[in-house]
Amino acid sequence: MGSDVYAWLEERLATLRRAGWQRQSLTLSGRPGPVVLAGSQRLVNFASNDYLGLAADPRLIAAATEALNCWGTGGTGSRLLSGERPVHTELEAALAQWKQTEAALVFSSGYAANVGTVAALVGQRDLVLMDAYSHASLRKGAQLSGATTLTYDHLDFTHLEKLLEHHRCTHRRGLILTDSVFSMDGDVCPLPGLLDLAERYACMVLVDEAHGTGVFGSQGAGVATSQGCGGRPLIQVGTLSKALGSQGGYVAGSQTLIDYLRHRASAWVYSTSLAPAAAAAALAGVQLAQSEPQRRQTLWDRTHHLHQQLQHTFPARLLPSASHILCLKLTNPEQALEIAPQLQAQGILAAVVRPPTVPTSRIRLSLMATHRPEHLQALMSTLQSVLPQP
Numbered sequence: 483m484g485s486d487v488y489a490w491l492e493e494r495l496a497t498l499r500r501a502g503w504q505r506q507s508l509t510l511s512g513r514p515g516p517v518v519l520a521g522s523q524r525l526v527n528f529a530s531n532d533y534l535g536l537a538a539d540p541r542l543i544a545a546a547t548e549a550l551n552c553w554g555t556g557g558t559g560s561r562l563l564s565g566e567r568p569v570h571t572e573l574e575a576a577l578a579q580w581k582q583t584e585a586a587l588v589f590s591s592g593y594a595a596n597v598g599t600v601a602a603l604v605g606q607r608d609l610v611l612m613d614a615y616s617h618a619s620l621r622k623g624a625q626l627s628g629a630t631t632l633t634y635d636h637l638d639f640t641h642l643e644k645l646l647e648h649h650r651c652t653h654r655r656g657l658i659l660t661d662s663v664f665s666m667d668g669d670v671c672p673l674p675g676l677l678d679l680a681e682r683y684a685c686m687v688l689v690d691e692a693h694g695t696g697v698f699g700s701q702g703a704g705v706a707t708s709q710g711c712g713g714r715p716l717i718q719v720g721t722l723s724k725a726l727g728s729q730g731g732y733v734a735g736s737q738t739l740i741d742y743l744r745h746r747a748s749a750w751v752y753s754t755s756l757a758p759a760a761a762a763a764a765l766a767g768v769q770l771a772q773s774e775p776q777r778r779q780t781l782w783d784r785t786h787h788l789h790q791q792l793q794h795t796f797p798a799r800l801l802p803s804a805s806h807i808l809c810l811k812l813t814n815p816e817q818a819l820e821i822a823p824q825l826q827a828q829g830i831l832a833a834v835v836r837p838p839t840v841p842t843s844r845i846r847l848s849l850m851a852t853h854r855p856e857h858l859q860a861l862m863s864t865l866q867s868v869l870p871q872p
């Protein structure tokens with residue numbers, strides 16, 4: 483018949499294009515920072531996760547360079563076989579100390595840490611309850627685990643409790659999943675209330691600190707510690723690739739949890755160790771995030787300043803946020819499609835996010851400690867010129 487078994491790929495792509503869901507990437511050159519280069523165009527960058535400005539810090543670069551010279555480029559094997567270097571265990575000790583947990587384990591990405599941990603903790607007889615706005619990697623981990631997975635309305639603990647009442651007793655283990663700072667909104671989960679509920683219904687809790695680590699708390703250890711939950715039974719997952727300026731992910735918790743994951747998290751056991759240079763840069767990042775709190779202070783100063791300005795200029799568009807991630811609601815996906823190129827033409831790089839990634843279209847702005855007041859001014863004047871008042 484000569485039928486092409488791959489023909490459906492082109493058909494699916496055509497459907498995506500018709501729906502206006504095709505995605506494009508932008509290639510940047512030069513080092514990361516508040517101003518980046520796309521070809522010859524300078525863009526003021528409000529789309530970076532390098533919150534503390536560490537990704538181009540000479541000390542991280544030096545740490546990675548030294549590690550490259552010392553151990554070469556590749557991990558060369560899984561941690562259990564031939565992939566472990568002293569820098570891996572040093573980094574894990576530093577993370578555990580920072581997070582006030584007994585132990586930590588590093589993965590090759592935050593995505594792998596989430597998928598690997600969730601899938602290792604629950605199975606078919608178990609129940610996963612997940613905030614509706616949880617990160618895709620948590621969703622994927624739950625799906626892979628085979629556990630019954632239910633979603634509760636965003637930050638709605640009354641809904642969560644209703645689901646627990648109905649479903650908890652018919653399942654073996656229970657696991658609640660949430661982001662600490664929600665990546666597409668910038669609002670923050672009140673963890674003490676969630677942990678109380680989890681305790682009453684005998685559930686484990688995993689909190690994804692991808693956007694909280696380095697940013698929240700006097701030491702930058704994240705939302706869990708800043709909300710006084712560091713000592714509570716909690717699984718903290720996060721990334722080394724955002725505020726810490728490197729690459730990789732981690733899980734922090736009890737020694738027993740970490741020992742278990744070292745045996746059962748297949749994304750860790752069957753994957754090559756984190757590249758030593760990435761581990762070394764992350765270790766320098768963890769140290770600087772603690773020893774230079776002024777970076778965090780500047781990030782929060784910039785955040786409060788921009789939040790106030792947006793509140794004043796676009797009161798009806800600003801979504802609730804308690805973090806350095808600020809979003810402006812757009813009227814519809816069509817407006818999002820129009821505005822994205824206008825922002826870029828005016829020298830602003832910002833994420834314009836549409837359904838199905840988020841429930842409503844928005845401009846997502848993330849701040850960095852390295853933004854200067856003039857960068858925020860440029861952003862505000864561009865937003866005023868491209869964004870009609872609703």
Ligand SMILES: *Cc1c(COP(=O)(O)O)cnc(C)c1O
Nearest residue numbers: 591592593617665692721723730
């Ligand atoms: C970025 C992100 C991850 C994934 O981390 P990577 O290290 O980039 O793989 C996981 N969870 C959340 C909430 C994130 O924003």
